[in-house]
Amino acid sequence: MATKKKTDWSKDVFKVLKNADVKQVAYVPDAGHTSLIKMAIADNAIKPVSLTSEQEGVAVLSGAWLGGEAGALLMQSSGVGNVINMLGMANECRFPLLMLVTMRGEWGEFNPWQVPMGQATEAVLEAAGVIVHRVDEPSEIAETVEAAARLAFEGGRMVAVLIGQRVVGFKDWTK
């Protein structure tokens, strides 16, 4: 069932983040990240930061690294549009950056206004210098995030994992 799958991959991804020693999790809430956000808030060793807009997350995680801590930015694909200029700072300073993006506008999307940014996300991130890993299979999400985290924190790069809308499920607008 879609719901069970969703919770399972979130738990596995959370384990990956803990193993990567992630201490700050910045986010603008998205339905696809609900479980992950709850786990971050519940964990005393993690500082959750609720952002008014996603570009704040690029900045706070840059600061986290400057202060010696690893972090992760959780957002929806529409939020990627908000971060582009701030990525220039992470790019120029070569800050490690790990972004987990739940996708809209690509699989059964009901809301046409989500489609432009959903379709542009991958190209826009790559144009901004971010290494992008796509994943559309729930069973592959955790290992993809693990690889991305290594590339970010060991390889010293900006990396985004795009979690396909097929995984997250599309919104049921009849409810």
Added chain:
Amino acid sequence: MVVKSTNKYTLQRRKVVHRILEDRGDAAVVTGIGNAVHDVASANDDPKNMYLAGIMGGAAMVAFGVALAQPKRRILVITGDGELLAGIGSLATIGVEQPKNLSIIVIDNQAYGATGNQHTHTGRGVDLVGIAAASGFKKTALITTNAELEAELQHIHNQPGPYFAVVKVMSKTSPRINAPKDGTYVSRRFRAAVTGESA
């Protein structure tokens, strides 16, 4: 419209920043772009300075990330009004979290210094102190005289924060100095200095 070279304020930005930094102890400093970089670097090119040289709107949040990672160290933001306005939602994000070791100081010349001194919004009725208070900052100040600055120094450096102050200064720009521009260099130097780690 361009700001005239003199407004009604008398404080000089460089003297203000140098006075603040005299008492910095082992505090780390994150600067906004433009004038703020030169103000801070001209006091001393301290390894615990992070100069954000190119991109607006991120200084407060970068400092907040450092503050979370370094809870025992005082973190100062020294930035301009234009830069802060570009990331004004940060005040709400930070206000909710109430970091005790963070102080934000806005050097407000009411102009976009790096692009020709056009008016910013603070010269046209926008009150950054009011916005900070509305965002949850309980310690705020508007500083327009040397006496007020002296009185605020202990709040900037020692009292539990988060702290937010606007210092109104003359709109004259001060000379630029050669602060390091290479972000990879400045950031690694900063991280090594504040964490004691080499890589």
Added chain:
Amino acid sequence: MTARRKITLDRRKVVSRILKDRGELLLVTGLGAPTWDAASVEDNPNNFYLWGGMGGAVLTGLGLALAQPKRRVLVITGDGEMLMGVGGLATVAVQKPSNLAICIVDNQRYGETGMQETHTAHGVDLAAMAAGAGFQTTSTVYTSAELNTAIPVLYNEPGPVFVDVKITAVDQPMSLPPRDGPTLKHRFRENLLGSI
């Protein structure tokens, strides 16, 4: 900062009362619940519903107000959407559009993503943000009586005006207006300008 008061107002009733005698009001609604609220009253061609562009509602209202100085323009949006574009309050205040009113239906939640708390649930005061930005007329509404006082302000007071209405965080039935951007644009402009 506003003291913690009891929140009892129902969002659908609030929006219904605000729009009851709207006349020729031009309305821009932020994405999510404010759009459903407006649509549940009636699907009026003077409504421009945002289904995305989070953070852009107030500025969309500003552009409309500047283009149509003789018309009253109201933006109804949520707290999360307002926070994402909160710098817009400074942009609006400096322009001083006397025909623009902003009303937040503030349930202190991100309604479309699982009802997570926003910053207004943790002490951030949007009316005070607007005042800091330079709005001369601001208020926070908790009661029916306060709403009655605020409604004429939204319609008549020289703007820009800002009212933050605190509402309960109760899910309401979806009421979906048209979402096709070009359709909304053409309908709105044709009704307002006589041509697309």
